[in-house]
Amino acid sequence: MNDPMEGLYKSRRTAFQNEQIEQVAAQLYDEKIGLGIASFTETWDNELMWAHYAEGFRGICVGYNLSALLRGLPSNCSMTRVVYADRPRSLDLEKSSDLPRRARSVLSTKSAMWGYEREWRLFSPHPGPTRHGKRVVTHVLMGSRISDHDKAHIQRELGGHGITLHTTSIDGYEVSRTAIRKPKPKASRR
Incomplete structure (x- = not known):
C-alpha cells in the first residue's frame, strides 16, 4: 500500500483510560496484517493511476467482469468501496467485538487526497x-x-x-485505447 497513513484510525479519548486498550489495539493490528487485499479502480484512463501503478505507462491495466x-x-471474501475522508476513521477501542469487520473498515478509509483513485x-x-x-x-x-x-x-501468453x-496512447491530457486483438468467438457445437 502506498499511502503512508494507510490503516490509521483515531480512538476515543476515554479509550486511553481503559487498561485493555493496548491489547485491543494489538488484536486490531494483527487482524489488519492478516488480511489479503486486492485493489481495483472504477477507471482505466486516469494519468495519475498509470503513473503511480503502471511504472509511468510501462505496465498494464487488467479489466474484470466484476459480477x-x-x-x-x-x-468469506468481501468487496468494499474505499471512503476518502479528511480525518482517519474513528473507532471505539473499548469494544473489542467484531475485529475483522473493524479492520476492514479501517483499511477501507484513505485520505481525501487519494480520491482520484x-x-x-x-x-x-x-x-x-x-x-x-x-x-x-x-x-x-x-x-x-x-x-x-x-x-x-x-500477446503470446x-x-x-x-x-x-x-494499446493505450496519450494525446494531450487524454488517455485513449485501441483494441489490437479481440477474443475469437468460441466454435459452436452441433
Whole structure:
C-alpha cells in the first residue's frame, strides 16, 4: 500500500483510560496484517493511476467482469468501496467485538487526497492468492510506454484465452485505447 497513513484510525479519548486498550489495539493490528487485499479502480484512463501503478505507462491495466469475479469468490471474501475522508476513521477501542469487520473498515478509509483513485478493495481472510471463477479477466490494456518485449510476451501468453488486448496512447491530457486483438468467438457445437 502506498499511502503512508494507510490503516490509521483515531480512538476515543476515554479509550486511553481503559487498561485493555493496548491489547485491543494489538488484536486490531494483527487482524489488519492478516488480511489479503486486492485493489481495483472504477477507471482505466486516469494519468495519475498509470503513473503511480503502471511504472509511468510501462505496465498494464487488467479489466474484470466484476459480477463473474464476485460470483466465483469464496463466501468469506468481501468487496468494499474505499471512503476518502479528511480525518482517519474513528473507532471505539473499548469494544473489542467484531475485529475483522473493524479492520476492514479501517483499511477501507484513505485520505481525501487519494480520491482520484476511485478505489474498491477486495478482502480475503488470509494473505496470498484467492480462488475465483473462470473468465473473470475480460481485457488487458498495455501502457503507451510498454516495451516491445513485454508487449510481445503479453500477446503470446494471453492469446487464445478470450481476453481483448488494447494499446493505450496519450494525446494531450487524454488517455485513449485501441483494441489490437479481440477474443475469437468460441466454435459452436452441433
